[in-house]
Amino acid sequence: MSEPAAASRAPARDAGGAGTGLLLLAPALLMVTALFLYPLGYSLTGAFRGVDGAWTLANFTKSFELYSRDIGFTVAIIGLSTLLIAFFSIAIGGYLTLGENRTAVVILRWLYRWPLFIPFIVAGQLMRAFLARNGMLNNTLMAMGVLDPADAPSLLDWRGIVIAFVWKQTPFVALLVAGAMATLDRSTIEAARNLGAGRLRILIEIVVPQVRQTLVVGLVLSFVTMMSVLSVPLMINAQSPTMITVDMAFRINAYGDYGVANALGFLSCALTGAVAWIYLRHGIRERGRQ
Amino acid sequence: MAGGPASVEFRAVVKRYGAVTAVDGVSFTIEPGTLATLLGPSGCGKTTTLRLIAGLELATEGQILIGGRDVTRRAAAERDVSMVFQSYALFPHMTVLENAAYGPIVDGTPRKEAHAMARAKLELVGLSGFEARMPSELSGGQQQRVAVARALVLEPQVLLFDEPLSNLDAKLRRRVREDIRELQRRLNLTVVYVTHDQQEALAVSDRVIVMSNARIAQAGSPRDLYERPANRFVADFIGDANVVAAELIEVSGDRAKVVLGGIALELERRGARPGPVTVAIRPEALLLSADRPAAPAAPGRIGKAAYLGTHMEYTVTSALGELFVIDRMPSRAFAAGAEVWISLPGTGVAIVPE
Ligand SMILES: Nc1ncnc2c1ncn2[C@@H]1O[C@H](COP(=O)(O)OP(=O)(O)OP(=O)(O)O)[C@@H](O)[C@H]1O
Numbered sequence: 205m206s207e208p209a210a211a212s213r214a215p216a217r218d219a220g221g222a223g224t225g226l227l228l229l230a231p232a233l234l235m236v237t238a239l240f241l242y243p244l245g246y247s248l249t250g251a252f253r254g255v256d257g258a259w260t261l262a263n264f265t266k267s268f269e270l271y272s273r274d275i276g277f278t279v280a281i282i283g284l285s286t287l288l289i290a291f292f293s294i295a296i297g298g299y300l301t302l303g304e305n306r307t308a309v310v311i312l313r314w315l316y317r318w319p320l321f322i323p324f325i326v327a328g329q330l331m332r333a334f335l336a337r338n339g340m341l342n343n344t345l346m347a348m349g350v351l352d353p354a355d356a357p358s359l360l361d362w363r364g365i366v367i368a369f370v371w372k373q374t375p376f377v378a379l380l381v382a383g384a385m386a387t388l389d390r391s392t393i394e395a396a397r398n399l400g401a402g403r404l405r406i407l408i409e410i411v412v413p414q415v416r417q418t419l420v421v422g423l424v425l426s427f428v429t430m431m432s433v434l435s436v437p438l439m440i441n442a443q444s445p446t447m448i449t450v451d452m453a454f455r456i457n458a459y460g461d462y463g464v465a466n467a468l469g470f471l472s473c474a475l476t477g478a479v480a481w482i483y484l485r486h487g488i489r490e491r492g493r494q
Numbered sequence: 495m496a497g498g499p500a501s502v503e504f505r506a507v508v509k510r511y512g513a514v515t516a517v518d519g520v521s522f523t524i525e526p527g528t529l530a531t532l533l534g535p536s537g538c539g540k541t542t543t544l545r546l547i548a549g550l551e552l553a554t555e556g557q558i559l560i561g562g563r564d565v566t567r568r569a570a571a572e573r574d575v576s577m578v579f580q581s582y583a584l585f586p587h588m589t590v591l592e593n594a595a596y597g598p599i600v601d602g603t604p605r606k607e608a609h610a611m612a613r614a615k616l617e618l619v620g621l622s623g624f625e626a627r628m629p630s631e632l633s634g635g636q637q638q639r640v641a642v643a644r645a646l647v648l649e650p651q652v653l654l655f656d657e658p659l660s661n662l663d664a665k666l667r668r669r670v671r672e673d674i675r676e677l678q679r680r681l682n683l684t685v686v687y688v689t690h691d692q693q694e695a696l697a698v699s700d701r702v703i704v705m706s707n708a709r710i711a712q713a714g715s716p717r718d719l720y721e722r723p724a725n726r727f728v729a730d731f732i733g734d735a736n737v738v739a740a741e742l743i744e745v746s747g748d749r750a751k752v753v754l755g756g757i758a759l760e761l762e763r764r765g766a767r768p769g770p771v772t773v774a775i776r777p778e779a780l781l782l783s784a785d786r787p788a789a790p791a792a793p794g795r796i797g798k799a800a801y802l803g804t805h806m807e808y809t810v811t812s813a814l815g816e817l818f819v820i821d822r823m824p825s826r827a828f829a830a831g832a833e834v835w836i837s838l839p840g841t842g843v844a845i846v847p848e
């Protein structure tokens with residue numbers, strides 16, 4: 205006769221467990237709400253409010269009027285950087301996985317992570333010193349006689365930003381990708397070799413498809429990071445066209461114009477959201493296939 | 495590029511990994527169109543030998559010839575050799591058809607033609623209708639057959655298998671090994687097959703190369719290895735053997751008279767000299783009887799007795815030492831502790847030269 209009693213007690217204890225669990229989570233939940241969700245919601249809705257507090261799309265109209273060029277510029281720069289980061293991180297991961305020269309592999313493994321430990325602002329500064337008209341790159345080229353001093357270019361424009369981003373973000377993606385490649389079943393690589401495939405072919409057809417998930421995650425995270433970096437475009441090229449992070453800072457610091465800044469913020473959220481959405485869909489399709 | 499089956503020859507091949515010598519001065523020849531197994535305990539260098547044939551490793555010393563051509567310095571892609579990996583190594587992101595067609599596609603064969611070739615081989619291994627599946631949607635046995643089809647598509651001169659059955663259950667193992675043998679005969683392939691299972695090796699091979707500690711312990715037909723083991727290691731590794739001490743008392747031509755435990759036997763001499771020798775006795779060569787038989791016999795006492803359905807297994811203590819005996823007549827079982835007579839009809843007994 206004691207069994208029904210025991211059975212009825214079990215759900216009660218479970219409910220109590222859930223209650224305690226929620227209670228334990230409450231502080232964390234509160235912190236997330238107070239420090240993240242509330243300000244986020246506030247600034248997102250702020251994008252749709254005028255100075256008088258009424259709902260309006262004026263901030264967006266103004267953003268597009270003033271900054272459509274910069275929005276396009278931002279998307280182009282980050283898109284190009286993402287592609288280059290994908291290319292270089294595959295190349296680095298690929299060499300670490302398939303490289304036959306042990307010494308070169310060990311040196312590369314040690315070397316490629318360094319930029320990870322350098323803050324964006326310092327990276328921007330390094331690039332300034334490296335890419336300016338009288339910077340290290342041009343000086344070296346001139347010393348080697350490759351470059352005529354008269355037409356030494358300054359790379360401190362969109363190219364500088366792309367170079368800084370790629371230099372700073374490639375190690376991060378390469379770290380993830382190389383890790384995934386290292387856990388691959390190596391016999392698939394050997395089977396491909398056995399069937400006559402060369403190393404480049406193995407990288408593209410056998411290795412990369414098996415780490416695609418990780419690569420895409422790395423690129424999405426890197427995309428989001430680049431969307432939010434202010435220091436690099438500020439240091440390298442703050443003239444027009446520039447990136448929307450610079451415009452946002454300018455709206456706030458120069459005009460106290462939170463409306464337009466919020467609208468630009470909303471747009472960058474929408475952009476990263478779109479990228480994340482593409483990634484999620486991709487992931488679901490992938491799982492559906494398996 | 496398909497030039498029919500080719501021979502495989504090793505000439506004093508050495509492979510070192512730093513301080514480890516994985517293959518140490520190995521020489522052998524595998525005739526075209528035959529199935530040879532590399533057999534030996536774990537770590538003896540079987541996989542390394544196979545990888546040397548495939549070109550997945552390069553020899554440190556020595557020469558490797560395939561079809562009479564020196565390929566010692568050639569890369570894997572340049573050798574007309576296909577391998578079926580122990581883990582099958584199917585490409586998880588490609589369908590069965592794409593897996594099987596990968597070889598010809600890498601070769602530059604147009605996609606349509608490559609797919610046709612792949613379909614033909616998939617049919618050969620009995621996997622028609624599975625073309626669109628992903629490897630993860632196949633059973634272990636089916637995956638193995640995809641791996642075989644993929645390796646066969648290029649009609650290689652030599653086909654290599656690294657422990658192809660180790661991921662299959664016991665029943666399937668027997669069937670698949672027969673399938674492989676059948677395929678090898680039908681397509682007239684040169685096959686090199688790695689296993690650590692001596693039964694599997696005896697069952698499928700034309701020739702067995704037994705390896706021990708990076709060297710060849712003995713190479714020969716299954717019958718040779720079983721009936722005329724060259725050394726203690728082979729005697730013990732191929733089937734069970736009771737290795738006992740005996741005395742060679744008389745030589746006449748290639749025959750020798752040997753006494754063990756008071757029983758005199760005439761055996762093949764195999765280069766032995768008068769004096770103490772080692773003799774290997776197969777467990778089923780020992781006859782047990784309750785009463786003293788007419789033939790020369792030695793007394794013994796049953797230690798352990800186990801009933802295994804088709805036969806009995808005993809350990810018997812006797813003047814020959816502790817013996818392991820298999821008796822094919824389980825109806826006549828001896829109990830532990832019983833006194834028995836042991837006799838040796840003469841087959842399944844051999845002098846071990848080393
Ligand atoms: N890449 C390597 N680096 C260093 N040592 C290796 C390497 N590959 C194999 N060895 C060593 O060489 C020896 C032979 O290895 P191998 O893989 O050929 O053995 P095996 O006979 O196939 O054994 P198993 O039956 O366990 O597969 C072992 O001692 C192994 O540790």
Ligand SMILES: [Mg+2]
Pocket residue numbers: 540541542
């Ligand atoms: Mg092995």
